Amino acid sequence: MSDAIEKKARAAREASYALSSLSTEVKNKVLLELADSLAANREAIFAANAKDMEASRQAGLAQAKLKRLEITESVLQQMVEGLKVIAGLPDPLGGVVKDYRTDSGLHVQKVRVPLGVIAMIYEARPNVTIDAFSLCFKAGNACFLKGGKEANNSNEILAKLAKDTLQANGVTPAAIEVMTSSDRSELQQLLTMNDYIDLVIPRGGTALIQFVHEHSRIPMVQHFHGVCHIYIDEYANTEKAVNIAVTAKTSAPATCNTAECILVHQSRAEEILPLLQERYLQAGVEMRGDPQVCGLCPQAKQATDDDWGKEYLDLIVAVKVVADLGEAVEHIQAYGSNHTDVIVSEDVQNQDSFFRQVGSSCVLANASSRFNDGFQLGLGAEIGISTSKIHAYGPMGLEELTTQRYVVRGTGQTR
Amino acid sequence: MSDAIEKKARAAREASYALSSLSTEVKNKVLLELADSLAANREAIFAANAKDMEASRQAGLAQAKLKRLEITESVLQQMVEGLKVIAGLPDPLGGVVKDYRTDSGLHVQKVRVPLGVIAMIYEARPNVTIDAFSLCFKAGNACFLKGGKEANNSNEILAKLAKDTLQANGVTPAAIEVMTSSDRSELQQLLTMNDYIDLVIPRGGTALIQFVHEHSRIPMVQHFHGVCHIYIDEYANTEKAVNIAVTAKTSAPATCNTAECILVHQSRAEEILPLLQERYLQAGVEMRGDPQVCGLCPQAKQATDDDWGKEYLDLIVAVKVVADLGEAVEHIQAYGSNHTDVIVSEDVQNQDSFFRQVGSSCVLANASSRFNDGFQLGLGAEIGISTSKIHAYGPMGLEELTTQRYVVRGTGQTR
Numbered sequence: 049m050s051d052a053i054e055k056k057a058r059a060a061r062e063a064s065y066a067l068s069s070l071s072t073e074v075k076n077k078v079l080l081e082l083a084d085s086l087a088a089n090r091e092a093i094f095a096a097n098a099k100d101m102e103a104s105r106q107a108g109l110a111q112a113k114l115k116r117l118e119i120t121e122s123v124l125q126q127m128v129e130g131l132k133v134i135a136g137l138p139d140p141l142g143g144v145v146k147d148y149r150t151d152s153g154l155h156v157q158k159v160r161v162p163l164g165v166i167a168m169i170y171e172a173r174p175n176v177t178i179d180a181f182s183l184c185f186k187a188g189n190a191c192f193l194k195g196g197k198e199a200n201n202s203n204e205i206l207a208k209l210a211k212d213t214l215q216a217n218g219v220t221p222a223a224i225e226v227m228t229s230s231d232r233s234e235l236q237q238l239l240t241m242n243d244y245i246d247l248v249i250p251r252g253g254t255a256l257i258q259f260v261h262e263h264s265r266i267p268m269v270q271h272f273h274g275v276c277h278i279y280i281d282e283y284a285n286t287e288k289a290v291n292i293a294v295t296a297k298t299s300a301p302a303t304c305n306t307a308e309c310i311l312v313h314q315s316r317a318e319e320i321l322p323l324l325q326e327r328y329l330q331a332g333v334e335m336r337g338d339p340q341v342c343g344l345c346p347q348a349k350q351a352t353d354d355d356w357g358k359e360y361l362d363l364i365v366a367v368k369v370v371a372d373l374g375e376a377v378e379h380i381q382a383y384g385s386n387h388t389d390v391i392v393s394e395d396v397q398n399q400d401s402f403f404r405q406v407g408s409s410c411v412l413a414n415a416s417s418r419f420n421d422g423f424q425l426g427l428g429a430e431i432g433i434s435t436s437k438i439h440a441y442g443p444m445g446l447e448e449l450t451t452q453r454y455v456v457r458g459t460g461q462t463r
Numbered sequence: 464m465s466d467a468i469e470k471k472a473r474a475a476r477e478a479s480y481a482l483s484s485l486s487t488e489v490k491n492k493v494l495l496e497l498a499d500s501l502a503a504n505r506e507a508i509f510a511a512n513a514k515d516m517e518a519s520r521q522a523g524l525a526q527a528k529l530k531r532l533e534i535t536e537s538v539l540q541q542m543v544e545g546l547k548v549i550a551g552l553p554d555p556l557g558g559v560v561k562d563y564r565t566d567s568g569l570h571v572q573k574v575r576v577p578l579g580v581i582a583m584i585y586e587a588r589p590n591v592t593i594d595a596f597s598l599c600f601k602a603g604n605a606c607f608l609k610g611g612k613e614a615n616n617s618n619e620i621l622a623k624l625a626k627d628t629l630q631a632n633g634v635t636p637a638a639i640e641v642m643t644s645s646d647r648s649e650l651q652q653l654l655t656m657n658d659y660i661d662l663v664i665p666r667g668g669t670a671l672i673q674f675v676h677e678h679s680r681i682p683m684v685q686h687f688h689g690v691c692h693i694y695i696d697e698y699a700n701t702e703k704a705v706n707i708a709v710t711a712k713t714s715a716p717a718t719c720n721t722a723e724c725i726l727v728h729q730s731r732a733e734e735i736l737p738l739l740q741e742r743y744l745q746a747g748v749e750m751r752g753d754p755q756v757c758g759l760c761p762q763a764k765q766a767t768d769d770d771w772g773k774e775y776l777d778l779i780v781a782v783k784v785v786a787d788l789g790e791a792v793e794h795i796q797a798y799g800s801n802h803t804d805v806i807v808s809e810d811v812q813n814q815d816s817f818f819r820q821v822g823s824s825c826v827l828a829n830a831s832s833r834f835n836d837g838f839q840l841g842l843g844a845e846i847g848i849s850t851s852k853i854h855a856y857g858p859m860g861l862e863e864l865t866t867q868r869y870v871v872r873g874t875g876q877t878r
Contacts, residue, residue: 142517288875415873438682460703
């Protein structure tokens with residue numbers, strides 16, 4: 049047991065009491081001043097990040113990971129803009145969700161309150177440090193952040209600037225606590241501190257999420273696989289179908305809302321599959337098809353059982369012909385990940401039937417799976433996309449970082 | 464690994480797909496017919512319960528537990544009435560929580576959908592079998608029930624009657640699955656089946672909840688300690704204060720919303736403590752006080768450190784004098800359980816200050832803690848009271864057994 053971690057977690061818990069009643073004005077002032085502070089301290093931030101980059105290069109970190117670790121001009125600018133966006137969003141707290149009187153004469157209100165302390169476990173992406181702090185803080189929560197150890201220098205300076213800004217505004221600096229230990233046993237310890245931490249959000253690859261799932265004694269919201277399906281129905285508009293199926297793979301192939309599998313109604317296979325093949329080839333996308341697909345698309349590779357339900361996160365797509373909407377639904381129930389699934393169809397009854405039977409956090413008709421995103425759905429910002437149904441399902445914005453409780457006013461009632 | 468358990472869990476998962484789109488009419492018909500069936504099969508239910516009672520008596524089960532195990536006339540009547548009440552409540556599904564258009568022209572709806580499969584782990588109280596099924600079913604969920612092994616015969620006949628009623632209405636009988644194994648390793652297995660089960664709700668004593676907390680890999684809503692405080696403020700009305708403090712302990716001393724600790728503002732101690740002592744003595748309640756309390760109440764026992772934060776669930780109450788509202792809040796933050804806390808005060812500013820600083824699932828002014836209850840707060844019914852902030856905080860009714868997701872209609876949008 050590390051006393052240092054427990055001390056930080058306790059400090060975050062104590063901070064959460066004060067944060068819950070902080071005014072919207074003070075919160076927005078902190079966020080805007082932190083934006084200014086990041087811009088003003090750019091050289092120090094770049095220098096700290098350069099140390100992390102240098103050490104990681106020497107340690108042979110993969111190129112893709114180095115890219116995520118690097119704080120470029122544009123990454124810094126995004127952090128600054130993100131803080132301003134969140135300062136501009138409505139305060140999710142204090143809203144009265146329900147307001148009524150009971151027969152016993154009690155005045156009951158159900159109101160939105162902060163969760164308390166949120167722990168975020170992520171990889172070596174220092175921009176998440178600022179994103180997570182700003183969302184948690186605006187929703188009245190303290191945050192306890194554990195990023196990848198490769199980003200320790202970057203995270204430390206970002207947290208220090210946040211703490212300085214908090215303190216300059218008379219707010220407890222324990223509103224942000226950063227854990228820079230690289231010790232897995234210390235992460236395990238963090239995951240057992242349910243007295244101090246209300247929610248754990250892991251964000252990163254499968255191994256990280258599995259580790260947190262295995263060891264957490266704290267409620268957890270999972271942001272897991274995105275195995276998104278696009279079903280092209282008997283009554284699909286050809287142009288919409290092809291555009292959606294192609295761009296949902298090509299516009300950002302490594303994101304969780306990218307399309308991984310296209311299901312085509314058999315009556316449309318001969319018409320649509322060659323069009324898909326042409327566009328996918330142009331974009332450098334490898335198709336893996338069932339025998340019918342391969343018959344119609346000579347360039348497609350033969351899919352194996354492993355291809356169904358696979359999250360490629362790459363320029364690869366699985367394609368399958370289905371007999372009808374029912375078979376499409378069964379395939380998604382068996383292989384989907386409750387993330388995002390799409391039907392392309394002009395038939396409203398088929399859309400509704402698909403919506404009823406496919407239980408994903410976001411179902412769409414005639415629009416790309418790439419729209420399951422907090423910004424695109426109008427939440428203003430998101431901390432991730434939940435694929436577990438408890439607490440939040442789908443993109444999590446500020447409201448999803450709060451809970452609701454009962455405030456009751458009586459006149460001496462007993463029972 | 465027991466194949467039988469996995470088979471039942473898989474059946475419940477499959478049932479959940481069908482249940483999610485069942486009409487309100489069919490659901491209510493099943494609930495009302497099950498009420499009739501329980502009444503019609505009363506002799507068979509009593510006979511099965513008598514077997515459980517006899518075996519438990521021979522095994523030397525404690526009197527209090529035997530009482531909970533017994534299905535008396537009145538317990539059966541309550542099950543029948545409970546089914547009718549839930550049939551009469553509004554369907555929590557299908558409600559559109561948000562409805563808007565995005566700049567990209569998407570029509571976005573946030574709608575209420577079932578959680579899927581809910582596992583309920585409880586002790587030898589067969590009435591919970593019917594309560595849990597009816598709430599889960601009305602909210603469109605399949606349920607997987609594991610009651611105490613002492614109630615196996617009772618639970619089996621109740622589940623059989625429910626399955627028969629489901630089948631007679633063309634609904635899959637896997638909407639209710641009951642696990643009668645008494646093997647802890649099989650319960651552990653159940654707690655790892657996160658592919659089939661969406662939520663676990665343990666209901667019972669501390670040991671049971673700790674066991675589930677320790678072993679569950681499935682999201683869990685905790686219904687844990689109730690260490691409820693009543694703070695009698697400087698500006699309390701004497702009569703309200705004494706009535707609330709006394710009845711909140713005496714009306715049902717073993718419930719989670721009973722008062723366990725009374726905090727009295729020092730300026731009111733001399734006036735109020737003797738009145739409390741008199742009423743508590745009349746009701747047979749043992750007071751455990753700090754030195755100031757003991758000075759004013761000669762019958763009070765000296766409290767030890769263990770008394771603060773203690774859930775007695777008995778005719779015992781801890782009493783403490785505090786310097787001011789701030790000390791009351793600090794005491795509750797240190798020793799409370801996030802369940803229910805009360806301020807008795809005519810001063811609205813002090814009420815608001817208490818509400819702001821005390822984070823419990825339900826805070827009340829001038830009303831008994833015993834009102835934190837799904838029926839009393841107008842939810843119609845409850846499956847328990849959550850003291851963890853994730854998903855639901857406070858009494859959980861039908862709405863809390865659902866989640867919300869996004870349904871999006873486009874016209875070919877890509878990004």
